Every structure is written in structure tokens, then in C-alpha cells.
Amino acid sequence: MSDHKDTGGPLEPEDSAAENGRTPRKVIGTPPQTGTLLAAEEEPAPQGAGDELDEASAKRAERVIASLFLLASASSVAFIAYYIGWSGRNGGMHGIDRALESNLWLGGTMAVSFLAMAIGITLWVRRLMTSKQIVQQRGDLRSDEPTRQAFTEDFLDGAEDSAITKRPLLRRTLLLAAAPLGLAPLVLLRDLGPLPEKKLRSTYWGPAVAKAKAGGKKGVRLVVDGTDKPLRASDFASPGGMITVLPEGIHHADHALNEIAKAVTILINVPADKFKPAKGRENWHVGGIVAYSKICTHVGCPAALYEQTTHHILCPCHQSTFDATDAAKVIFGPAARSLPQLPITTDDEGYLIATGDYPEPVGPSFWERG
Structure with missing residues (x-):
């Protein structure tokens, strides 16, 4: 039996090749097929995550996270209070003698605020959210109606999975922690530099x-x-x-x-x-x-x-x-x-x-x- 080398002719459709159990031939110039971003087969969720975590443990995590959000809120309020009030005493925080003190107080309170909020959000994701596998198929960049509908459903599922609606304590304390941080830039903008007055x-x-x-x-x-x-x-x-x-x-x-x-x-x-x-x-x-x-x-x-x-x-x-x-x-x-x-x-x-x-x-x- 002599060797035969295919030098041309129509290519076999990929679907047909797949049905026949053979790997479809790659057309020159096409990108390599990478399949899905994640494997289709779901792996078990990490221990203690999402549905694997009992409600008692979830409540404990919720209280810890809420405490961190409250700490972030208190630190932001302390930053604003020091900037407006306490720093105005004894010559203000802009004097050379007070520079070190003001830097420690302002930098420390803002650092605690950001750090507490970051730890709280990290614990929220790690302890109260599930670890479901997400599969994203390659396709046309233009979204059709079924895709948009599927996105809406996924978004709602994600919102429900994040417990943002189920756990109002976390939602409220997160908003309480974020509000002073939003006000801080407004307070800082009012004073781009101390007026020397007279x-x-x-x-x-x-x-x-x-x-x-x-x-x-x-x-x-x-x-x-x-x-x-x-x-x-x-x-x-x-x-x-x-x-x-x-x-x-x-x-x-x-x-x-x-x-x-x-x-x-x-x-x-x-x-x-x-x-x-x-x-x-x-x-x-x-x-x-x-x-x-x-x-x-x-x-x-x-x-x-x-x-x-x-x-x-x-x-x-x-x-x-x-x-x-x-x-x-x-x-x-x-x-x-x-x-x-x-x-x-x-x-x-x-x-x-x-x-x-x-x-x-x-x-x-x-x-x-x-």
C-alpha cells in the first residue's frame, strides 16, 4: 500500500470530522482553539465557601466583616474631624512644628480606613460567596437577545450569591464605611493650601x-x-x-x-x-x-x-x-x-x-x- 499525501481538495467540515472521531484539520491563518476559559467540569468549592458554609459560621463572618466596616467608617470620620477641628489648634497642622503630628494622624486614620474596608471586602468574598465555575464560550462580539437575557440572569444570580440583598447588615455597614471616604476629597479640596491671612x-x-x-x-x-x-x-x-x-x-x-x-x-x-x-x-x-x-x-x-x-x-x-x-x-x-x-x-x-x-x-x- 503506497503512501498518499493530500495536496488539495475541499476540507472536511469540523462537525463531520468530530462525528467520525477524528481531530478536525486546522485552516491556515485561523487562531488556535483554546476552548473555554475554564474547564467545563466543575470542581468542588473550597472548604467553607458559599453553600458549603453553615449559617452559624456565616453569621460569625458577617459580624466580623460588619465590625471592620464600622472601623473604616470611624477612621474616616476621625480623619475629617482632625483635619477640620483638632489640627486648627496651636497654629494649625501646616506649621513646621506640627507637620509630623498631622502626618501621623491624617495618614494613620486614612490608612486604617482603607485597610479595614479592604479586609472586610476580602473576607466577604472568601467566606460568604460561593466558588462556582464560570464558563465563557467564544463567540461573536455582538450580543444577541438570548445573551443579554442570560447576562441579566447571571447578574441577578451573582447579586443573590454575594448576599448583598440577603444580609442587610453588611450592605448598610458597607455604605456607612464608604460614605465618609466620599466626603474626604471634598474636605481636602476646600484647602489646597493655608491662607496666610495677615x-x-x-x-x-x-x-x-x-x-x-x-x-x-x-x-x-x-x-x-x-x-x-x-x-x-x-x-x-x-x-x-x-x-x-x-x-x-x-x-x-x-x-x-x-x-x-x-x-x-x-x-x-x-x-x-x-x-x-x-x-x-x-x-x-x-x-x-x-x-x-x-x-x-x-x-x-x-x-x-x-x-x-x-x-x-x-x-x-x-x-x-x-x-x-x-x-x-x-x-x-x-x-x-x-x-x-x-x-x-x-x-x-x-x-x-x-x-x-x-x-x-x-x-x-x-x-x-x-
């Missing part, structure tokens, strides 16, 4: 100068940030230099870190022949040594870069540029106004001193509306 209209320079004058002095000394050493004009005589200074004694003030953040000042030595003092501020400098707020008037970044050749002060965040020779006016970038200038002079011992506070609010321009 806190930025004055800095520690004002009370420090007033205290110094009450003691018979002309003003408060400028001290170098980091060393707290007072600075003589002769110590800063080289043109082109820049240094960060603060009012003397600020580290002993209440809420010192917040006060330092507002009062931080840059001292620049501009060549006297190039310096153009603003009208009414002719005596606010010492031989070209001038003081400006270090807080950029755009969004509050530290304007800490200085070009000695051009005498430009730069903010590295958004490239706002200020002219140190001309009252720190804006010459480039998104900043809307000049850096506030601090009036300075020297005392009888030659130390640089401030004779008053900034005449305008420091920081971003939009904060002035606070």
Missing part, C-alpha cells in the same frame, strides 16, 4: 527693631545665617558678594522656624557706581550693600542665585530674575513684583543693622490677598 504682612524684623530701639539702639543687628555672628560693613566690603542674614535673636523667638522662613534675607554688595536706589530709599543701603527678601515673589522659592557680572538675582524654580542694582525689579520670568527691600544702616560700632521691617508683604504676590 501673617506675611510683617516679619520678625519689625518686633526685633522695636525691641532694639526700646533699649536705646538704632536697630537690630544682622547676623550671618548658620553662625549667628553680627556682620560689619567692613567684613562685607568686596563687591559682587552675597550672603544670607537674619535678625539677631530670632532663634529664641516663638515658632522660630516659621519666623526664620519669613525673615530670611539676602545681603548683596553692589558696586556703588552702579547702584540706583529707589526714590525715598536713598538711605536704605550702606555704600552699595543692600538687603532684599530671599523669598521669590512668584511662588515663594528661595531666590538664592546671584550673577556677579550682571548683578542679577535668580530664582532657580521658574527662572524669575531681579536686578539687584535697581531695587530688585523683575527683568525676566513669571514673578509679578520686585523683591521687598529691607532698610539697613550701621550702628556706632560699624555693624550692619536693620532700622525697620519690610514695607510690603514678603512672598508670592497672590499671598497679599490673604
